Amino acid sequence: MEKRKKVTIPYLLEMKEKGELISFLTAYDYPTALIEDRAGIEMILVGDSAAMCLFGHRTTLPVTMDEMISITKGVTRATEYAFVVGDMPYMSYQSSHEEAIRNAGRFMGEAGVDAIKLEGGTRMAGVVKAIVNAGIPVMGHIGLTPQSYTQLGGFKSQGRDANTAMKLIDDALALEAAGAFSILLEAIPNEVGEIISERLDILTLGIGAGQACDGQLLIVHDLIGLFETFTPKFVKKYANVAAIMEQAFRDYRQDVRTRAFPQPEHYYPIPKDELAKLRDRLNKREE
Numbered sequence: 549m550e551k552r553k554k555v556t557i558p559y560l561l562e563m564k565e566k567g568e569l570i571s572f573l574t575a576y577d578y579p580t581a582l583i584e585d586r587a588g589i590e591m592i593l594v595g596d597s598a599a600m601c602l603f604g605h606r607t608t609l610p611v612t613m614d615e616m617i618s619i620t621k622g623v624t625r626a627t628e629y630a631f632v633v634g635d636m637p638y639m640s641y642q643s644s645h646e647e648a649i650r651n652a653g654r655f656m657g658e659a660g661v662d663a664i665k666l667e668g669g670t671r672m673a674g675v676v677k678a679i680v681n682a683g684i685p686v687m688g689h690i691g692l693t694p695q696s697y698t699q700l701g702g703f704k705s706q707g708r709d710a711n712t713a714m715k716l717i718d719d720a721l722a723l724e725a726a727g728a729f730s731i732l733l734e735a736i737p738n739e740v741g742e743i744i745s746e747r748l749d750i751l752t753l754g755i756g757a758g759q760a761c762d763g764q765l766l767i768v769h770d771l772i773g774l775f776e777t778f779t780p781k782f783v784k785k786y787a788n789v790a791a792i793m794e795q796a797f798r799d800y801r802q803d804v805r806t807r808a809f810p811q812p813e814h815y816y817p818i819p820k821d822e823l824a825k826l827r828d829r830l831n832k833r834e835e
């Protein structure tokens with residue numbers, strides 16, 4: 549297969565310029581990232597949604613920096629094409645700029661990502677600036693920011709009245725001014741996504757933010773039907789992998805119980821003369 553050039557920020561900006569839309573998916577493991585990369589997905593997010601999709605927590609908050617680094621290494625080992633973004637977990641960037649730079653640096657140095665993402669608008673602009681000044685590209689994230697779900701009153705769509713929509717626009721402008729190379733817009737009206745996208749020179753990526761963004765993100769477990777706890781309104785399900793897996797596991801169990809598996813094609817052969825020798829030795833030993 550022809551070796552493709554790795555996606556970079558200038559390449560993504562060129563796509564925006566040409567009006568070519570960016571496909572962005574989460575991945576939390578080597579095999580998934582390998583398939584996404586092969587499929588030509590331009591951007592991969594190692595999201596802290598791993599806390600829910602991978603580790604079974606009820607929110608994104610419990611996943612740790614060490615866990616994120618560990619799973620991200622699998623993703624970056626798999627990717628030769630896609631631009632990989634590491635998602636800063638809860639409390640890895642909020643307490644001080646130093647802590648934020650150190651953890652963003654771990655994502656770059658230890659896990660090999662191309663950029664990091666963090667949640668929050670205007671109030672995070674200082675942190676974004678500090679990380680960017682340390683030479684690390686930052687993606688902002690506004691709208692429904694799951695790490696603040698208690699403040700937001702749950703996993704709810706945002707910006708659905710003039711006041712909150714205006715706040716989102718100001719947040720986006722503040723992140724751009726702080727040096728973010730892109731902003732993720734989550735669960736906001738299409739019109740608000742459009743107004744923000746029109747006003748920014750940097751990339752806008754949407755997850756439940758309508759058509760006007762420069763690219764679209766989905767959580768891969770939602771897209772393939774592997775996360776069954778709940779499905780947000782913005783998800784389009786392209787497969788039902790959970791059903792395929794369940795059927796495969798049921799078929800396997802049935803085959804084991806009926807000895808339909810394994811069959812001779814799964815056996816390791818031993819030459820007939822070696823088997824004869826073995827039986828001969830055993831007989832002698834057991835005489």
Ligand code: KIV
Binds near residue numbers: 574594608755
């Ligand atoms: O962690 C993640 O996958 C995310 C998306 C929900 C936007 O941040």
